[in-house]
Amino acid sequence: MESSYLLVNLFIKGGAIMWPLLLTSTLALMVILERGWFWWTTLRQREPQRVEEALALLENGQVQAAAKALEGSEDFIARALRHGLNHHHGSLQGALQTAAGAELARMGRFLPVLDTIVTLAPLLGLLGTIFGIMHSFQMMGDAQLAEPKAVTGGIAEALIATGFGLAIAIFSLIPLNFFTTRLHRAQHLLETYATHVEVLYQGRQAQQHASSARSISA
Template structure:
């Protein structure tokens, strides 16, 4: 009970700017929890053996079998490749790019919000610093040294707001860098596997083309 009272008292000493900072910190915490849960599920759903099995089937020219192997998987790579192979009659490259873009959009969700908070929180703290110093100058001009606690109260307001803003930015920056790194890693994997699928598919098409031409000539 006493610790709660001290926390509330500490918060009130930070001035009015503490309320926007509290809102920003709550939003940052919500984004961090949501993204952490998302990446935990995403990494647990990885099925590299399933993807490799589909690539082996595709190398043998078994496009339908590879599509069937990837079907229903929660692995983001398997989903992207399944979408591409399922629409390879139109444009394999275009289908792979579309599916990869969809996966990356899901992975990058709310990251701009967290990036904005990392920049905004220290600025709000700096604004609180300005308000606190202005309050101190007003006290000095009106009461001078009669009530020194009034002056130190304004300085405390400035320091609390600044410290709170910096703490929010620092604690948000670490998960932001982690999520951004995971996003770049996922982008690299998607590009690598998409290129692999294109090469295998085009190779099979090149091998089948002479047989198709010979069959047509035989019919003619």
């Protein structure tokens, strides 16, 4: 109860800039919770063994069976590869790139918002610092030095706003780095598996062409 009263008191002393900071912190918390739940779910849905089974089928030339093996999987790798294999008659590479782009777009959702908050929050705190110092100088100019609290109130406003802005940025930076790292790892996995599928598919196609050429020549 006492700590809650202290936070409310600090918020009030921080001045008008505390309202944008409150909005910023609320938005940051919402994005962190949403992205945290997304990645927790995504990592739980990984099925690397199923993906490897599909690659083994593809290596044996069973393209449709490989795509069938990936059906129903929520693994983001499996979804991307399934989309590519289902459109291999058109452009396997193009289909894989389209699917990978869609997966990465889902994974990078709201990260620009969090990145903006990391930059914006300290700037808002700095703006609050300027307002607080201006308030203190105004008190001095009005010859109200007989009431030191009137002057120190502006300094407190400046320090509180700066502290809150820095706290929001620090609080947001660590999750942002974590989510960005996970995104880069997912991009690397998608590129690796897409390349693997293309190599297996093209290799099998080359073998079939060679077999057909030998049959014709015979």
